Amino acid sequence: MTKILPFKAVRPTRDKVSLVASRSYQSYTQAEREARLDHNPFSFLHIVNPGYKYDKEISGEARYKLVKNRYSEFKEDAVFMQDQKPCFYIYKIVDRDFQVFNGIVAAASVEDYTNNIIKKHEDTIASRETVFKDYLKTVGFNAEPVLLTYPDNDAISNIIAKKQKERAEFEFTTTYRDTHYLWLIEEPSDIDTITATFNNMPTLYIADGHHRSASSQLLCEDLKNENQKHTGEETYNFFMSYLIAESELRIHEFNRLVKDLNGLTKEEFLIQLDTVYRIENRGLTPYQPSKSHHFSMYLDGEFYSLYLRKTEYNFGTSLDELDAQVLFKTILEPILGITDLRNDTRIHYISGKKDIVNLKSKVDSKEFIVGFGMVPATINQMKQIADDGLTMPPKSTYIEPKIRSGVTIYEF
Known part of the structure:
Protein backbone atom coordinates (compact mmCIF):
# COMPACT_ATOMS: atom_id res chain seq x y z
CA MET A 1 0.00 0.00 0.00
CA HIS A 252 15.54 4.95 -24.58
CA GLU A 253 18.73 2.93 -24.56
CA PHE A 254 22.20 4.19 -23.69
CA ASN A 255 24.72 3.21 -26.35
CA ARG A 256 28.29 2.35 -25.45
CA LEU A 257 31.56 3.76 -26.78
CA VAL A 258 34.95 2.25 -25.94
CA LYS A 259 38.35 3.91 -26.39
CA ASP A 260 40.45 0.84 -27.28
CA LEU A 261 40.28 -2.89 -28.09
CA ASN A 262 42.16 -3.99 -24.97
CA GLY A 263 45.36 -4.65 -26.89
CA LEU A 264 43.68 -6.68 -29.63
CA THR A 265 43.93 -6.05 -33.34
CA LYS A 266 40.68 -5.54 -35.23
CA GLU A 267 40.91 -9.09 -36.64
CA GLU A 268 41.63 -10.65 -33.23
CA PHE A 269 38.70 -8.76 -31.74
CA LEU A 270 36.30 -9.94 -34.46
CA ILE A 271 37.47 -13.55 -34.06
CA GLN A 272 36.73 -13.44 -30.33
CA LEU A 273 33.33 -11.86 -31.03
CA ASP A 274 32.53 -14.70 -33.42
CA THR A 275 32.48 -17.12 -30.48
CA VAL A 276 29.29 -15.63 -29.08
CA TYR A 277 27.84 -13.63 -32.00
CA ARG A 278 26.84 -14.19 -35.58
CA ILE A 279 28.52 -11.22 -37.29
CA GLU A 280 27.56 -9.52 -40.55
CA ASN A 281 29.53 -6.63 -42.05
CA ARG A 282 27.03 -3.96 -43.17
CA GLY A 283 29.66 -1.66 -44.62
CA LEU A 284 28.65 1.99 -44.76
CA THR A 285 24.94 1.25 -44.22
CA PRO A 286 23.89 2.30 -40.69
CA TYR A 287 22.43 -0.65 -38.81
CA GLN A 288 19.92 -0.10 -36.02
CA PRO A 289 18.91 -3.28 -34.16
CA SER A 290 15.20 -3.98 -33.82
CA LYS A 291 15.20 -7.10 -31.63
CA SER A 292 16.40 -7.97 -28.17
CA HIS A 293 19.87 -9.60 -28.12
CA HIS A 294 20.73 -7.98 -31.47
CA PHE A 295 23.38 -5.24 -31.40
CA SER A 296 24.89 -2.78 -33.82
CA MET A 297 28.62 -2.18 -33.83
CA TYR A 298 30.62 0.52 -35.58
CA LEU A 299 34.31 -0.20 -36.00
CA ASP A 300 36.96 1.14 -38.36
CA GLY A 301 34.50 3.00 -40.60
CA GLU A 302 32.04 0.12 -40.99
CA PHE A 303 28.79 -1.02 -39.39
CA TYR A 304 28.25 -4.58 -38.18
CA SER A 305 25.19 -6.45 -36.95
CA LEU A 306 25.77 -8.78 -34.01
CA TYR A 307 23.25 -11.54 -33.27
CA LEU A 308 23.78 -13.35 -29.98
CA ARG A 309 24.42 -17.10 -30.24
CA LYS A 310 21.97 -18.03 -27.48
CA THR A 311 23.53 -21.44 -26.96
CA GLU A 312 26.66 -19.62 -25.77
CA TYR A 313 24.94 -17.49 -23.12
CA ASN A 314 23.18 -18.39 -19.85
CA PHE A 315 19.75 -16.76 -19.34
CA GLY A 316 19.51 -17.54 -15.63
CA THR A 317 17.71 -14.45 -14.30
CA SER A 318 15.63 -11.50 -15.47
CA LEU A 319 18.81 -9.42 -15.39
CA ASP A 320 20.52 -11.83 -17.79
CA GLU A 321 17.81 -11.05 -20.38
CA LEU A 322 18.66 -7.33 -20.37
CA ASP A 323 20.67 -6.28 -23.42
CA ALA A 324 22.92 -3.97 -21.41
CA GLN A 325 23.85 -6.95 -19.23
CA VAL A 326 24.29 -9.24 -22.26
CA LEU A 327 26.72 -6.75 -23.82
CA PHE A 328 28.63 -6.46 -20.55
CA LYS A 329 28.90 -10.21 -19.97
CA THR A 330 29.78 -11.17 -23.56
CA ILE A 331 31.94 -8.29 -24.85
CA LEU A 332 32.78 -5.48 -22.46
CA GLU A 333 34.04 -7.61 -19.59
CA PRO A 334 35.52 -10.79 -21.13
CA ILE A 335 36.95 -9.33 -24.35
CA LEU A 336 37.53 -5.62 -23.72
CA GLY A 337 38.47 -6.01 -20.05
CA ILE A 338 35.99 -3.48 -18.67
CA THR A 339 34.92 -4.67 -15.22
CA ASP A 340 33.83 -1.44 -13.56
CA LEU A 341 31.11 0.16 -15.68
CA ARG A 342 30.80 3.16 -13.37
CA ASN A 343 34.40 4.22 -13.08
CA ASP A 344 36.37 2.84 -16.03
CA THR A 345 37.39 5.85 -18.12
CA ARG A 346 37.67 3.70 -21.27
CA ILE A 347 33.88 3.49 -21.62
CA HIS A 348 31.45 6.29 -22.40
CA TYR A 349 27.66 6.38 -22.74
CA ILE A 350 25.44 8.33 -25.11
CA SER A 351 21.67 8.42 -25.13
CA GLY A 352 20.01 6.35 -27.83
CA LYS A 353 17.51 9.18 -28.25
CA LYS A 354 20.01 10.41 -30.81
CA ASP A 355 20.26 8.18 -33.87
CA ILE A 356 22.96 5.65 -34.62
CA VAL A 357 24.79 8.17 -36.84
CA ASN A 358 25.69 10.06 -33.65
CA LEU A 359 27.53 6.96 -32.45
CA LYS A 360 29.34 6.81 -35.81
CA SER A 361 30.51 10.41 -35.55
CA LYS A 362 31.98 9.79 -32.08
CA VAL A 363 34.05 6.89 -33.40
CA ASP A 364 35.03 8.74 -36.59
CA SER A 365 36.40 11.56 -34.42
CA LYS A 366 39.04 9.04 -33.18
CA GLU A 367 38.08 9.68 -29.55
CA PHE A 368 36.70 6.13 -29.45
CA ILE A 369 37.58 3.04 -31.45
CA VAL A 370 34.30 1.10 -31.30
CA GLY A 371 30.65 1.79 -30.55
CA PHE A 372 27.74 -0.50 -29.68
CA GLY A 373 24.01 0.14 -30.10
CA MET A 374 21.05 -1.84 -28.75
CA VAL A 375 17.27 -1.73 -28.42
CA PRO A 376 15.76 -0.04 -25.34
CA ALA A 377 14.76 -1.98 -22.26
CA THR A 378 11.03 -2.33 -21.67
CA ILE A 379 8.99 -1.22 -18.68
CA ASN A 380 8.23 -4.88 -17.94
CA GLN A 381 11.92 -5.74 -17.88
CA MET A 382 12.60 -2.84 -15.54
CA LYS A 383 9.80 -3.90 -13.19
CA GLN A 384 10.75 -7.57 -13.21
CA ILE A 385 14.37 -6.80 -12.36
CA ALA A 386 13.18 -4.59 -9.49
CA ASP A 387 10.71 -7.27 -8.31
CA ASP A 388 13.51 -9.84 -8.31
CA GLY A 389 15.69 -7.58 -6.16
CA LEU A 390 18.28 -7.24 -8.91
CA THR A 391 19.89 -4.11 -10.33
CA MET A 392 20.67 -3.05 -13.89
CA PRO A 393 24.14 -2.05 -15.04
CA PRO A 394 24.71 1.70 -14.95
CA LYS A 395 23.29 3.68 -17.86
CA SER A 396 20.88 0.96 -18.92
CA THR A 397 18.00 3.36 -19.55
CA TYR A 398 17.48 6.97 -20.54
CA ILE A 399 13.95 7.73 -19.41
Whole structure:
Protein backbone atom coordinates (compact mmCIF):
# COMPACT_ATOMS: atom_id res chain seq x y z
CA MET A 1 0.00 0.00 0.00
CA THR A 2 1.65 3.23 -1.12
CA LYS A 3 1.37 6.55 0.68
CA ILE A 4 1.22 9.65 -1.50
CA LEU A 5 0.37 13.06 -0.04
CA PRO A 6 -0.31 16.60 -1.31
CA PHE A 7 2.09 19.30 -0.12
CA LYS A 8 2.52 23.07 -0.06
CA ALA A 9 4.87 23.69 -2.96
CA VAL A 10 7.08 26.73 -3.28
CA ARG A 11 6.66 27.96 -6.86
CA PRO A 12 7.76 30.82 -9.09
CA THR A 13 5.18 33.48 -9.78
CA ARG A 14 3.28 33.07 -13.01
CA ASP A 15 5.13 35.91 -14.75
CA LYS A 16 8.59 34.52 -13.92
CA VAL A 17 8.24 30.75 -14.17
CA SER A 18 9.61 30.59 -17.71
CA LEU A 19 12.69 32.50 -16.56
CA VAL A 20 13.20 30.47 -13.37
CA ALA A 21 12.74 26.93 -14.74
CA SER A 22 15.93 25.17 -15.76
CA ARG A 23 17.18 21.78 -16.82
CA SER A 24 19.44 19.91 -14.42
CA TYR A 25 22.73 21.72 -13.88
CA GLN A 26 24.82 18.92 -15.43
CA SER A 27 22.83 18.87 -18.68
CA TYR A 28 24.13 22.28 -19.78
CA THR A 29 27.46 22.87 -21.44
CA GLN A 30 29.67 25.42 -19.72
CA ALA A 31 28.88 27.97 -22.44
CA GLU A 32 25.13 27.39 -22.06
CA ARG A 33 25.31 27.79 -18.29
CA GLU A 34 27.32 30.98 -18.52
CA ALA A 35 24.93 32.50 -21.08
CA ARG A 36 21.95 31.87 -18.82
CA LEU A 37 23.75 33.10 -15.72
CA ASP A 38 24.95 36.23 -17.51
CA HIS A 39 21.64 37.22 -19.05
CA ASN A 40 18.88 35.77 -16.87
CA PRO A 41 18.93 36.93 -13.22
CA PHE A 42 15.90 34.75 -12.42
CA SER A 43 17.32 31.41 -13.60
CA PHE A 44 17.27 28.65 -11.00
CA LEU A 45 20.89 28.09 -12.02
CA HIS A 46 21.80 31.12 -9.87
CA ILE A 47 20.59 29.21 -6.83
CA VAL A 48 22.45 25.97 -7.52
CA ASN A 49 25.60 27.77 -8.73
CA PRO A 50 25.88 30.52 -6.10
CA GLY A 51 29.58 31.16 -6.59
CA TYR A 52 29.02 32.55 -10.08
CA LYS A 53 28.39 36.09 -8.80
CA TYR A 54 31.85 35.99 -7.21
CA ASP A 55 33.44 34.40 -10.30
CA LYS A 56 34.64 31.57 -8.09
CA GLU A 57 34.08 27.82 -7.85
CA ILE A 58 32.76 26.99 -4.39
CA SER A 59 32.19 23.45 -3.14
CA GLY A 60 31.17 21.50 -0.07
CA GLU A 61 29.43 22.99 2.92
CA ALA A 62 30.34 26.54 1.88
CA ARG A 63 28.47 26.07 -1.39
CA TYR A 64 25.47 24.52 0.33
CA LYS A 65 25.13 27.52 2.63
CA LEU A 66 25.30 29.92 -0.30
CA VAL A 67 22.64 27.88 -2.15
CA LYS A 68 20.41 28.33 0.88
CA ASN A 69 21.13 32.08 0.84
CA ARG A 70 20.30 32.45 -2.86
CA TYR A 71 17.08 30.50 -2.37
CA SER A 72 16.11 32.76 0.54
CA GLU A 73 16.81 35.81 -1.62
CA PHE A 74 14.51 34.52 -4.36
CA LYS A 75 11.77 34.13 -1.73
CA GLU A 76 12.44 37.54 -0.22
CA ASP A 77 12.25 39.12 -3.67
CA ALA A 78 8.90 37.42 -4.30
CA VAL A 79 10.25 35.40 -7.20
CA PHE A 80 8.95 32.39 -5.27
CA MET A 81 5.72 31.98 -3.32
CA GLN A 82 4.38 29.10 -1.25
CA ASP A 83 0.91 27.67 -1.61
CA GLN A 84 -1.28 28.18 1.43
CA LYS A 85 -2.72 24.67 1.48
CA PRO A 86 -1.49 21.25 0.39
CA CYS A 87 -2.09 20.43 -3.27
CA PHE A 88 -1.30 17.83 -5.85
CA TYR A 89 0.11 19.30 -9.06
CA ILE A 90 -0.58 18.08 -12.57
CA TYR A 91 2.53 18.60 -14.69
CA LYS A 92 2.20 18.19 -18.46
CA ILE A 93 4.97 18.34 -21.05
CA VAL A 94 4.58 18.46 -24.82
CA ASP A 95 8.06 17.99 -26.22
CA ARG A 96 9.49 19.19 -29.52
CA ASP A 97 8.56 15.85 -31.11
CA PHE A 98 4.95 16.30 -29.91
CA GLN A 99 5.18 13.52 -27.37
CA VAL A 100 2.87 14.25 -24.43
CA PHE A 101 3.59 13.41 -20.81
CA ASN A 102 1.10 13.83 -17.96
CA GLY A 103 1.93 13.22 -14.32
CA ILE A 104 1.22 14.27 -10.77
CA VAL A 105 3.74 15.98 -8.51
CA ALA A 106 3.27 14.73 -4.95
CA ALA A 107 5.09 13.79 -1.75
CA ALA A 108 6.08 10.10 -1.64
CA SER A 109 6.88 8.19 1.53
CA VAL A 110 10.46 7.50 2.61
CA GLU A 111 9.11 4.57 4.63
CA ASP A 112 7.69 3.06 1.44
CA TYR A 113 11.14 3.34 -0.13
CA THR A 114 12.77 1.77 2.92
CA ASN A 115 10.27 -1.11 2.90
CA ASN A 116 10.70 -1.75 -0.86
CA ILE A 117 7.14 -0.69 -1.64
CA ILE A 118 8.77 1.92 -3.85
CA LYS A 119 11.12 -0.33 -5.79
CA LYS A 120 14.44 0.44 -7.44
CA HIS A 121 16.23 -1.17 -10.38
CA GLU A 122 19.61 0.59 -10.18
CA ASP A 123 22.44 0.51 -7.66
CA THR A 124 23.48 3.75 -6.01
CA ILE A 125 26.93 4.92 -4.93
CA ALA A 126 27.14 5.45 -1.17
CA SER A 127 29.41 8.50 -1.42
CA ARG A 128 26.99 10.26 -3.80
CA GLU A 129 24.08 9.45 -1.49
CA THR A 130 25.87 11.05 1.45
CA VAL A 131 26.94 14.14 -0.50
CA PHE A 132 23.39 14.82 -1.69
CA LYS A 133 21.98 14.10 1.78
CA ASP A 134 24.34 16.70 3.30
CA TYR A 135 23.30 19.14 0.58
CA LEU A 136 19.59 18.63 1.27
CA LYS A 137 20.10 18.93 5.00
CA THR A 138 21.81 22.29 4.66
CA VAL A 139 19.64 23.91 1.99
CA GLY A 140 16.33 22.61 3.35
CA PHE A 141 14.60 22.03 0.01
CA ASN A 142 14.50 19.79 -3.05
CA ALA A 143 13.71 21.12 -6.52
CA GLU A 144 14.06 17.94 -8.61
CA PRO A 145 11.37 15.29 -8.13
CA VAL A 146 12.04 11.57 -8.33
CA LEU A 147 10.29 10.03 -11.35
CA LEU A 148 7.96 7.24 -10.19
CA THR A 149 5.73 5.11 -12.38
CA TYR A 150 2.47 3.29 -11.71
CA PRO A 151 0.06 1.08 -13.71
CA ASP A 152 -2.38 3.07 -15.84
CA ASN A 153 -5.41 3.98 -13.76
CA ASP A 154 -8.75 5.36 -14.97
CA ALA A 155 -9.54 7.26 -11.75
CA ILE A 156 -6.30 9.24 -11.92
CA SER A 157 -6.54 9.73 -15.69
CA ASN A 158 -10.08 11.11 -15.33
CA ILE A 159 -9.02 13.67 -12.74
CA ILE A 160 -6.09 14.77 -14.92
CA ALA A 161 -8.33 15.08 -17.99
CA LYS A 162 -11.00 17.01 -16.06
CA LYS A 163 -8.51 19.46 -14.58
CA GLN A 164 -6.82 20.08 -17.92
CA LYS A 165 -10.03 21.57 -19.28
CA GLU A 166 -9.32 24.55 -17.03
CA ARG A 167 -6.74 27.23 -17.61
CA ALA A 168 -3.29 26.12 -16.52
CA GLU A 169 -1.62 27.92 -13.64
CA PHE A 170 1.63 27.80 -15.63
CA GLU A 171 2.16 27.50 -19.39
CA PHE A 172 5.56 28.21 -20.87
CA THR A 173 7.74 27.07 -23.75
CA THR A 174 11.47 26.64 -23.32
CA THR A 175 14.27 27.41 -25.74
CA TYR A 176 14.45 23.63 -26.12
CA ARG A 177 10.95 23.90 -27.66
CA ASP A 178 9.21 21.88 -24.97
CA THR A 179 5.96 23.32 -23.61
CA HIS A 180 5.26 22.88 -19.91
CA TYR A 181 1.93 23.19 -18.07
CA LEU A 182 1.00 23.08 -14.39
CA TRP A 183 -2.43 22.78 -12.74
CA LEU A 184 -3.17 22.76 -9.00
CA ILE A 185 -5.45 20.05 -7.60
CA GLU A 186 -7.05 21.68 -4.59
CA GLU A 187 -10.52 20.12 -4.43
CA PRO A 188 -10.79 17.84 -1.35
CA SER A 189 -12.72 15.18 -3.30
CA ASP A 190 -10.02 14.95 -5.98
CA ILE A 191 -7.27 14.89 -3.36
CA ASP A 192 -9.07 12.10 -1.52
CA THR A 193 -9.53 10.09 -4.72
CA ILE A 194 -5.87 10.39 -5.71
CA THR A 195 -4.69 9.54 -2.19
CA ALA A 196 -6.98 6.53 -1.91
CA THR A 197 -6.16 5.27 -5.40
CA PHE A 198 -2.44 5.25 -4.75
CA ASN A 199 -3.04 3.77 -1.31
CA ASN A 200 -4.57 0.75 -3.06
CA MET A 201 -1.52 0.21 -5.25
CA PRO A 202 0.85 -2.43 -3.86
CA THR A 203 4.01 -0.95 -5.40
CA LEU A 204 5.50 1.98 -7.27
CA TYR A 205 8.71 1.86 -9.30
CA ILE A 206 11.51 4.38 -9.54
CA ALA A 207 12.04 5.24 -13.18
CA ASP A 208 14.65 7.96 -12.59
CA GLY A 209 16.14 9.45 -9.43
CA HIS A 210 17.64 6.54 -7.49
CA HIS A 211 20.27 8.69 -5.75
CA ARG A 212 17.69 11.32 -4.81
CA SER A 213 15.52 8.63 -3.24
CA ALA A 214 18.41 7.09 -1.32
CA SER A 215 19.58 10.51 -0.13
CA SER A 216 16.09 11.34 1.09
CA GLN A 217 16.14 8.16 3.15
CA LEU A 218 19.47 9.15 4.75
CA LEU A 219 18.16 12.66 5.41
CA CYS A 220 15.05 11.25 7.08
CA GLU A 221 17.17 9.09 9.38
CA ASP A 222 19.37 12.05 10.37
CA LEU A 223 16.47 14.40 11.12
CA LYS A 224 14.46 11.69 12.84
CA ASN A 225 17.35 10.99 15.22
CA GLU A 226 17.73 14.72 15.95
CA ASN A 227 14.02 15.25 16.62
CA GLN A 228 12.94 14.04 20.06
CA LYS A 229 9.30 14.71 19.11
CA HIS A 230 9.40 12.77 15.84
CA THR A 231 5.92 11.66 14.73
CA GLY A 232 6.49 10.28 11.23
CA GLU A 233 4.39 13.01 9.62
CA GLU A 234 7.11 15.65 9.33
CA THR A 235 7.94 16.80 5.82
CA TYR A 236 11.35 15.07 5.96
CA ASN A 237 9.51 11.73 6.02
CA PHE A 238 8.57 12.32 2.37
CA PHE A 239 10.30 13.30 -0.86
CA MET A 240 8.99 15.12 -3.91
CA SER A 241 8.01 12.81 -6.74
CA TYR A 242 6.57 13.02 -10.23
CA LEU A 243 4.18 10.10 -10.73
CA ILE A 244 3.47 9.09 -14.30
CA ALA A 245 1.51 6.18 -15.78
CA GLU A 246 3.59 3.39 -17.30
CA SER A 247 2.12 3.92 -20.77
CA GLU A 248 3.41 7.52 -20.83
CA LEU A 249 7.03 6.73 -20.00
CA ARG A 250 9.50 6.81 -22.87
CA ILE A 251 12.48 4.51 -22.37
CA HIS A 252 15.54 4.95 -24.58
CA GLU A 253 18.73 2.93 -24.56
CA PHE A 254 22.20 4.19 -23.69
CA ASN A 255 24.72 3.21 -26.35
CA ARG A 256 28.29 2.35 -25.45
CA LEU A 257 31.56 3.76 -26.78
CA VAL A 258 34.95 2.25 -25.94
CA LYS A 259 38.35 3.91 -26.39
CA ASP A 260 40.45 0.84 -27.28
CA LEU A 261 40.28 -2.89 -28.09
CA ASN A 262 42.16 -3.99 -24.97
CA GLY A 263 45.36 -4.65 -26.89
CA LEU A 264 43.68 -6.68 -29.63
CA THR A 265 43.93 -6.05 -33.34
CA LYS A 266 40.68 -5.54 -35.23
CA GLU A 267 40.91 -9.09 -36.64
CA GLU A 268 41.63 -10.65 -33.23
CA PHE A 269 38.70 -8.76 -31.74
CA LEU A 270 36.30 -9.94 -34.46
CA ILE A 271 37.47 -13.55 -34.06
CA GLN A 272 36.73 -13.44 -30.33
CA LEU A 273 33.33 -11.86 -31.03
CA ASP A 274 32.53 -14.70 -33.42
CA THR A 275 32.48 -17.12 -30.48
CA VAL A 276 29.29 -15.63 -29.08
CA TYR A 277 27.84 -13.63 -32.00
CA ARG A 278 26.84 -14.19 -35.58
CA ILE A 279 28.52 -11.22 -37.29
CA GLU A 280 27.56 -9.52 -40.55
CA ASN A 281 29.53 -6.63 -42.05
CA ARG A 282 27.03 -3.96 -43.17
CA GLY A 283 29.66 -1.66 -44.62
CA LEU A 284 28.65 1.99 -44.76
CA THR A 285 24.94 1.25 -44.22
CA PRO A 286 23.89 2.30 -40.69
CA TYR A 287 22.43 -0.65 -38.81
CA GLN A 288 19.92 -0.10 -36.02
CA PRO A 289 18.91 -3.28 -34.16
CA SER A 290 15.20 -3.98 -33.82
CA LYS A 291 15.20 -7.10 -31.63
CA SER A 292 16.40 -7.97 -28.17
CA HIS A 293 19.87 -9.60 -28.12
CA HIS A 294 20.73 -7.98 -31.47
CA PHE A 295 23.38 -5.24 -31.40
CA SER A 296 24.89 -2.78 -33.82
CA MET A 297 28.62 -2.18 -33.83
CA TYR A 298 30.62 0.52 -35.58
CA LEU A 299 34.31 -0.20 -36.00
CA ASP A 300 36.96 1.14 -38.36
CA GLY A 301 34.50 3.00 -40.60
CA GLU A 302 32.04 0.12 -40.99
CA PHE A 303 28.79 -1.02 -39.39
CA TYR A 304 28.25 -4.58 -38.18
CA SER A 305 25.19 -6.45 -36.95
CA LEU A 306 25.77 -8.78 -34.01
CA TYR A 307 23.25 -11.54 -33.27
CA LEU A 308 23.78 -13.35 -29.98
CA ARG A 309 24.42 -17.10 -30.24
CA LYS A 310 21.97 -18.03 -27.48
CA THR A 311 23.53 -21.44 -26.96
CA GLU A 312 26.66 -19.62 -25.77
CA TYR A 313 24.94 -17.49 -23.12
CA ASN A 314 23.18 -18.39 -19.85
CA PHE A 315 19.75 -16.76 -19.34
CA GLY A 316 19.51 -17.54 -15.63
CA THR A 317 17.71 -14.45 -14.30
CA SER A 318 15.63 -11.50 -15.47
CA LEU A 319 18.81 -9.42 -15.39
CA ASP A 320 20.52 -11.83 -17.79
CA GLU A 321 17.81 -11.05 -20.38
CA LEU A 322 18.66 -7.33 -20.37
CA ASP A 323 20.67 -6.28 -23.42
CA ALA A 324 22.92 -3.97 -21.41
CA GLN A 325 23.85 -6.95 -19.23
CA VAL A 326 24.29 -9.24 -22.26
CA LEU A 327 26.72 -6.75 -23.82
CA PHE A 328 28.63 -6.46 -20.55
CA LYS A 329 28.90 -10.21 -19.97
CA THR A 330 29.78 -11.17 -23.56
CA ILE A 331 31.94 -8.29 -24.85
CA LEU A 332 32.78 -5.48 -22.46
CA GLU A 333 34.04 -7.61 -19.59
CA PRO A 334 35.52 -10.79 -21.13
CA ILE A 335 36.95 -9.33 -24.35
CA LEU A 336 37.53 -5.62 -23.72
CA GLY A 337 38.47 -6.01 -20.05
CA ILE A 338 35.99 -3.48 -18.67
CA THR A 339 34.92 -4.67 -15.22
CA ASP A 340 33.83 -1.44 -13.56
CA LEU A 341 31.11 0.16 -15.68
CA ARG A 342 30.80 3.16 -13.37
CA ASN A 343 34.40 4.22 -13.08
CA ASP A 344 36.37 2.84 -16.03
CA THR A 345 37.39 5.85 -18.12
CA ARG A 346 37.67 3.70 -21.27
CA ILE A 347 33.88 3.49 -21.62
CA HIS A 348 31.45 6.29 -22.40
CA TYR A 349 27.66 6.38 -22.74
CA ILE A 350 25.44 8.33 -25.11
CA SER A 351 21.67 8.42 -25.13
CA GLY A 352 20.01 6.35 -27.83
CA LYS A 353 17.51 9.18 -28.25
CA LYS A 354 20.01 10.41 -30.81
CA ASP A 355 20.26 8.18 -33.87
CA ILE A 356 22.96 5.65 -34.62
CA VAL A 357 24.79 8.17 -36.84
CA ASN A 358 25.69 10.06 -33.65
CA LEU A 359 27.53 6.96 -32.45
CA LYS A 360 29.34 6.81 -35.81
CA SER A 361 30.51 10.41 -35.55
CA LYS A 362 31.98 9.79 -32.08
CA VAL A 363 34.05 6.89 -33.40
CA ASP A 364 35.03 8.74 -36.59
CA SER A 365 36.40 11.56 -34.42
CA LYS A 366 39.04 9.04 -33.18
CA GLU A 367 38.08 9.68 -29.55
CA PHE A 368 36.70 6.13 -29.45
CA ILE A 369 37.58 3.04 -31.45
CA VAL A 370 34.30 1.10 -31.30
CA GLY A 371 30.65 1.79 -30.55
CA PHE A 372 27.74 -0.50 -29.68
CA GLY A 373 24.01 0.14 -30.10
CA MET A 374 21.05 -1.84 -28.75
CA VAL A 375 17.27 -1.73 -28.42
CA PRO A 376 15.76 -0.04 -25.34
CA ALA A 377 14.76 -1.98 -22.26
CA THR A 378 11.03 -2.33 -21.67
CA ILE A 379 8.99 -1.22 -18.68
CA ASN A 380 8.23 -4.88 -17.94
CA GLN A 381 11.92 -5.74 -17.88
CA MET A 382 12.60 -2.84 -15.54
CA LYS A 383 9.80 -3.90 -13.19
CA GLN A 384 10.75 -7.57 -13.21
CA ILE A 385 14.37 -6.80 -12.36
CA ALA A 386 13.18 -4.59 -9.49
CA ASP A 387 10.71 -7.27 -8.31
CA ASP A 388 13.51 -9.84 -8.31
CA GLY A 389 15.69 -7.58 -6.16
CA LEU A 390 18.28 -7.24 -8.91
CA THR A 391 19.89 -4.11 -10.33
CA MET A 392 20.67 -3.05 -13.89
CA PRO A 393 24.14 -2.05 -15.04
CA PRO A 394 24.71 1.70 -14.95
CA LYS A 395 23.29 3.68 -17.86
CA SER A 396 20.88 0.96 -18.92
CA THR A 397 18.00 3.36 -19.55
CA TYR A 398 17.48 6.97 -20.54
CA ILE A 399 13.95 7.73 -19.41
CA GLU A 400 11.66 10.60 -20.29
CA PRO A 401 10.06 12.88 -19.28
CA LYS A 402 12.63 15.20 -17.74
CA ILE A 403 10.81 17.95 -15.90
CA ARG A 404 12.32 21.34 -15.13
CA SER A 405 13.96 22.24 -11.83
CA GLY A 406 12.46 25.07 -9.82
CA VAL A 407 8.84 24.77 -11.00
CA THR A 408 7.73 23.05 -7.80
CA ILE A 409 9.96 23.01 -4.72
CA TYR A 410 9.57 20.80 -1.65
CA GLU A 411 10.77 22.18 1.70
CA PHE A 412 11.76 20.04 4.69
